Amino acid sequence: MCNRWLTTLVFSIGFVLALTSCVNTKKATYxxxxxxxxxxxxxxxxEPVINPNDLLSISVSSLDPQSTAIFNTPNLPVSPNAGGANNTLQQAVGYLVNREGIVKFPILGNIKAAGLTKKELENTITSQLTDKKLLFDPIVNVRFLNxxxxxxxxxxxxxxxxxxxxxxxxxxxxxxxxxxxxxxxxxxxxxxxxxxxxxxxxxxxxxxxxxxxxxxxxxxxxxxxxxxxxGKARAATASRGQQLLPSILSGVSILVVIITSIIK
CATH class of the missing domain: 3.10.560.10 (Outer membrane lipoprotein wza domain like)
Known part of the structure; x- marks a missing residue:
């Protein structure tokens, strides 16, 4: 007798919860x-366009690695505790595009980067390195770090x-x-x-x-x-849960009292 009442109680609670959780499955389908x-x-x-405050990796390569090293220095990871006991934390610096959209590039100075695509910036740097005879046949690669x-x-x-x-x-x-x-x-x-x-x-x-x-x-x-x-269902569900929970608990308490009385 007791098991039957407990089974009925569990089924009733599950049925009530199922009714309160119905959703429109069509609206939940992509x-x-x-x-x-x-x-x-x-x-x-x-095509991604460079904006102020972007952090760029600008790598330069050529037949003369020693001459290209200065342009790649900002891409190297540095330790905030350089020279200290703990050198495990590192971060990539890269080239920061300032608020004016300018990149400060070694030797070449200020280069306008904001508003350009990566390919356009690569072509700009390549042309300046070649025109000023700083490197022979350089290869420039630009990537976003952020x-x-x-x-x-x-x-x-x-x-x-x-x-x-x-x-x-x-x-x-x-x-x-x-x-x-x-x-x-x-x-x-x-x-x-x-x-x-x-x-x-x-x-x-x-x-x-x-x-x-x-x-x-x-x-x-x-x-x-x-x-x-x-959606509205979120607010409605939260509201229904707050409203129904006291009623469910009260109902469970009453059923427990009734079951206890019958068993006695």
Missing amino acids: FNDIADTAMIAATNIP YRVTVLGEVARPGVINVPSEQISILEAIGQAGDLTIYGKRENVALIRQEENGNRTVHRLDLNSSKVLSSPYFFLKSNDVVYVEP
């Missing part, structure tokens, strides 16, 4: 408008994501953040981007629609911020 077979137009991958995006809001692991490959889509960023929670608004994901003129723009993306795959904002740029808003 690209629910895509047929079984679909052809999506390719999206052009934006290429990162931020994912916030209703995701499993919000935070900053470093992108060594300098290419990441919004789906990859969300995947690295552990995917959206069941409460995230997939139809209204905000992308905050700082433009070249310094202004910030906000773009809304619908992850329920296949149109996002061909959107010009499908691939993210450095320093982009992706924000996933919580």
Whole structure:
């Protein structure tokens, strides 16, 4: 008799919790408008543009390694405790683009970098090294050391994501953040981007629609911020939980009293 009452109690509580946790699965599905077979137009991958406060690795090579060494010194890792007992902590310095968009390059002096792509900056430095006869047939390679995006809001692991490959889509960023929670608004994901003129723009993306795959904002740029808003279900669930918990506990207490009385 006691086991039957306990089984009924557990089933009733589970049934109540199941009713309070129902969600619209269609809204929780990515690209629910895509047929079984679909052809999506390719999206052009934006070429990263250098901005003020970017940290760059600028490596130079030529047939004369000794002459190129001075240009590569800022790329070498240095210890903040150089000469001390603990030299284990190191950091890469690189070339910092200042607020005016200038890179201070050895011998060549100030070079305008902001607004240029990596390829354009490589060509600029190569031309100056060649024209001033500092190096013969130099090879210049530029990379971002601070290429990162931020994912916030209703995701499993919000935070900053470093992108060594300098290419990441919004789906990859969300995947690295552990995917959206069941409460995230997939139809209204905000992308905050700082433009070249310094202004910030906000773009809304619908992850329920296949149109996002061909959107010009499908691939993210450095320093982009992706924000996933919580849906009404999040607030409603929290509110229902706070309202139902006392009632459930009271009901459990009453059932326990009734079961105890029957057993006696």
